[in-house]
Amino acid sequence: MKVKITMILIMNICFGLLSGCWDKLELEEQAYVVTVGIDIAEGDNIVVTCQIANPQGGSTAGSGGNQNEPAAEIVSFTMRDFLSIRDLAASSVTRRITFTHTKTLVVGEDFARSDKFYNILESIVRDRQVRRDTYLIISKESAEDFIRNNQSALETRPHKFYEFMSKRWQESGLVPVSIIRRFIHDTESGEALHLAIYGTNEKTGIAGEKDEDNYIAGEVDKEGGNIVQLIGSAVFKDGKMINVIDGEDTRIALLLREQIDIDTYFVTYKDPKDEEYVITIRLTKHKKTKVDINTDNEIPTINVVVPLEASVVSIPSNVDYVTDEGNKNFLADYIGEELKKKTEKFLDRSKEEFKMGAFDWYLIARKQFNTLEEYKLYNWREKYPEAEITVEYDVSIKDFGRLFQPHTNREGSANQ
Amino acid sequence: MLKKQKTKVGAREFFALYAMTMALQFSDQTPATIFKDAKNAGWMVPIIAGILTLVSFSFVLLVLSKYKDKNMIEIIYSTFGKYIGFILCFILFIVAFAAIVLNSRSYVDITRTMFLPKTPTNVIYFMLIAAAYMIGRGGLRGISSTAWLFFVPMCIVIIIMSVLSFKDINMYYIYPIWGPGVKEILKVSVRHTGVFGELILFTIFFSEVRSYKCYKAASLTGTAFAIVVLAVFSFIYITVFDYVSLENMAFPFQELTMIVNIEQFFTNLGSLFFWIWIMLSVIRCTVLLYLATSIFCYMLNIKEIKPLLPALSAIIFILGNMPNSSLAQNITSKADVFYQLTYYILLLLPFILWILSKIRKVAGNES
Numbered sequence: 028m029k030v031k032i033t034m035i036l037i038m039n040i041c042f043g044l045l046s047g048c049w050d051k052l053e054l055e056e057q058a059y060v061v062t063v064g065i066d067i068a069e070g071d072n073i074v075v076t077c078q079i080a081n082p083q084g085g086s087t088a089g090s091g092g093n094q095n096e097p098a099a100e101i102v103s104f105t106m107r108d109f110l111s112i113r114d115l116a117a118s119s120v121t122r123r124i125t126f127t128h129t130k131t132l133v134v135g136e137d138f139a140r141s142d143k144f145y146n147i148l149e150s151i152v153r154d155r156q157v158r159r160d161t162y163l164i165i166s167k168e169s170a171e172d173f174i175r176n177n178q179s180a181l182e183t184r185p186h187k188f189y190e191f192m193s194k195r196w197q198e199s200g201l202v203p204v205s206i207i208r209r210f211i212h213d214t215e216s217g218e219a220l221h222l223a224i225y226g227t228n229e230k231t232g233i234a235g236e237k238d239e240d241n242y243i244a245g246e247v248d249k250e251g252g253n254i255v256q257l258i259g260s261a262v263f264k265d266g267k268m269i270n271v272i273d274g275e276d277t278r279i280a281l282l283l284r285e286q287i288d289i290d291t292y293f294v295t296y297k298d299p300k301d302e303e304y305v306i307t308i309r310l311t312k313h314k315k316t317k318v319d320i321n322t323d324n325e326i327p328t329i330n331v332v333v334p335l336e337a338s339v340v341s342i343p344s345n346v347d348y349v350t351d352e353g354n355k356n357f358l359a360d361y362i363g364e365e366l367k368k369k370t371e372k373f374l375d376r377s378k379e380e381f382k383m384g385a386f387d388w389y390l391i392a393r394k395q396f397n398t399l400e401e402y403k404l405y406n407w408r409e410k411y412p413e414a415e416i417t418v419e420y421d422v423s424i425k426d427f428g429r430l431f432q433p434h435t436n437r438e439g440s441a442n443q
Numbered sequence: 444m445l446k447k448q449k450t451k452v453g454a455r456e457f458f459a460l461y462a463m464t465m466a467l468q469f470s471d472q473t474p475a476t477i478f479k480d481a482k483n484a485g486w487m488v489p490i491i492a493g494i495l496t497l498v499s500f501s502f503v504l505l506v507l508s509k510y511k512d513k514n515m516i517e518i519i520y521s522t523f524g525k526y527i528g529f530i531l532c533f534i535l536f537i538v539a540f541a542a543i544v545l546n547s548r549s550y551v552d553i554t555r556t557m558f559l560p561k562t563p564t565n566v567i568y569f570m571l572i573a574a575a576y577m578i579g580r581g582g583l584r585g586i587s588s589t590a591w592l593f594f595v596p597m598c599i600v601i602i603i604m605s606v607l608s609f610k611d612i613n614m615y616y617i618y619p620i621w622g623p624g625v626k627e628i629l630k631v632s633v634r635h636t637g638v639f640g641e642l643i644l645f646t647i648f649f650s651e652v653r654s655y656k657c658y659k660a661a662s663l664t665g666t667a668f669a670i671v672v673l674a675v676f677s678f679i680y681i682t683v684f685d686y687v688s689l690e691n692m693a694f695p696f697q698e699l700t701m702i703v704n705i706e707q708f709f710t711n712l713g714s715l716f717f718w719i720w721i722m723l724s725v726i727r728c729t730v731l732l733y734l735a736t737s738i739f740c741y742m743l744n745i746k747e748i749k750p751l752l753p754a755l756s757a758i759i760f761i762l763g764n765m766p767n768s769s770l771a772q773n774i775t776s777k778a779d780v781f782y783q784l785t786y787y788i789l790l791l792l793p794f795i796l797w798i799l800s801k802i803r804k805v806a807g808n809e810s
Binding site: 155394397 | 482483556557558559560561562563566613615616618619620621622623624684685687688691698701702704711
């Protein structure tokens with residue numbers, strides 16, 4: 028009995044003393060890095076920027092926070108390797124740098140285009156704290172500038188900005204939802220381009236007319252609000268950035284993927300019956316894209332059918348697309364043709380310029396083989412640029428908004 | 444009689460013991476060793492290896508059905524005689540002993556790499572072995588009751604993880620369906636029969652289980668459970684990460700806990716799974732420790748098992764802490780040697796045992 032009691036006592040004391048021992052964390056002593064930026068520096072060095080969330084700042088009054096404090100502290104260090112920032116940061120940051128809540132990794136374009144980028148990224152993933160579903164943003168200017176200038180009035184809390192933005196990306200498809208895990212997978216497979224989010228805070232502006240989606244970051248003509256723009260994607264091949272594509276091409280790339288990566292988005296077209304006006308259409312990819320790949324021959328053939336549901340939201344030209352069956356089908360075909368033209372242009376670019384696809388088709392090709400050996404022998408990477416690709420858009424018009432007919436139709440003066 | 448019944452282990456507890464020790468391997472480095480060779484067909488390996496082990500185990504069942512009150516070691520001694528019997532038992536002991544050293548070290552490595560980077564390895568190791576020893580003192584009945592107690596949390600973890608990872612699954616990753624080729628898959632499966640080694644090794648506890656029927660039911664259902672869990676999780680790892688990324692991943696389970704989330708509200712679930720996982724691994728270590736000690740005792744005909752537990756724990760602690768028992772070696776050289784050693788024994792021993800017992804019987808009848 029006595030032995031038992033002593034044992035229990037000793038054990039209880041042990042529990043108290045040994046809990047967490049070397050790795051105990053005081054919540055207050057943690058500096059939670061929300062955004063990490065990496066840039067190239069002179070020599071072998073890199074510049075690492077950390078946006079550290081301040082749990083006290085920016086909270087609503089009454090919840091114990093201090094509204095006068097800034098919501099985040101941004102520090103940049105120049106060093107050889109990414110993870111040693113934990114120690115170097117101790118030279119100025121009072122708390123311990125923690126990456127467990129890092130949502131976003133911003134990489135300067137100069138660094139993304141260098142050979143060193145992929146190696147550094149791998150070393151980041153090796154660390155136990157960094158999550159593989161961290162978003163990857165490529166900034167036109169240095170990542171440090173990007174993070175420092177990203178001041179959203181709506182989201183004072185820095186982590187919320189990216190959290191909410193990621194949901195908008197998913198909806199609009201103007202940027203790909205790019206996470207580190209996917210980047211590494213695309214690169215390691217050696218068969219796919221990776222599309223990463225492209226952003227900037229430098230407004231360049233552009234001459235000439237633009238549709239609603241063929242911008243790349245910086246070209247969007249807007250006033251006021253946060254100066255950061257995220258649109259278009261940075262194209263990576265074998266872990267190295269090679270080019271930039273605009274929002275329109277990004278949407279096409281996402282549509283060509285089998286899975287539904289894009290919810291629903293707005294597009295405008297010149298009204299086919301009255302070129303003076305534009306019509307606005309909301310497109311929804313309601314089903315999976317049908318991709319048929321035939322690898323029986325030396326040159327693979329790829330047949331793609333993209334199903335789209337269109338809702339016509341505005342018809343300023345007053346053409347009756349609603350009740351006239353002929354006009355309706357004409358419009359559906361017209362949208363399909365327009366999309367097809369743009370897609371073919373982009374596919375040519377991917378075959379000739381990038382020499383690789385970004386549509387996960389290699390996975391579908393993989394399915395055609397029985398063993399990995401056979402698939403490797405077929406050499407999809409070499410075959411893709413020669414592949415015969417046909418793309419069809421299967422557009423069906425679903426609805427016309429809240430009005431049956433153009434307004435003027437009721438007065439009997441509608442066109443056609 | 445009633446008193447004797449009480450000291451024996453029931454079917455339910457024994458099932459938990461089987462299910463837990465074998466199934467928990469989905470969360471350690473076992474899948475990583477499988478994917479290294481079987482690539483994207485790795486999910487088939489647990490199924491084939493499990494069936495192979497079950498086939499060889501059915502011979503054990505045939506033998507056991509004849510000896511109602513004897514455990515495996517006694518059967519080996521009576522079939523093979525004193526000297527060969529001893530050698531065989533010693534090999535079994537080495538297998539069980541290597542299993543506990545390698546596995547405990549693997550758990551320590553995972554804990555250290557993923558969760559407690561600053562804590563010295565030997566401290567984590569000490570805690571693990573000490574906890575295993577504490578539970579082991581309760582004897583087989585105590586261990587299996589503890590296993591049953593934690594069986595439900597394990598099921599909860601398994602179900603939550605499979606449901607949460609559902610949205611990250613990409614079915615295309617399992618193609619080409621035969622991965623590195625049928626021949627290679629079979630080869631890898633044979634090499635990984637050691638994953639289900641406990642099935643054969645646990646026959647040591649045969650005399651401690653209430654009845655032959657209990658034993659048969661518990662072992663078969665427990666193995667079936669483990670096969671399903673291991674196959675499902677290998678499948679999830681492949682379809683979430685694809686083999687190209689998996690080949691580089693040391694701890695797929697922990698990586699998976701880091702990417703699953705419940706909407707945007709609960710994102711860092713990794714540490715939540717950690718504390719359940721660490722308790723489960725303590726139990727697995729306990730079982731393996733007790734197994735090795737039991738074989739040792741039965742082999743040398745020592746009646747009391749408990750007094751030897753601290754000695755073996757200490758040896759395991761020292762061996763596991765040897766400078767070379769590092770993570771990379773665990774996956775490569777050592778594990779290979781270990782698996783090679785085990786699969787010969789585990790696949791062939793039951794068969795030989797069965798044939799010999801037949802011959803004995805025939806010879807006995809003739810004389």
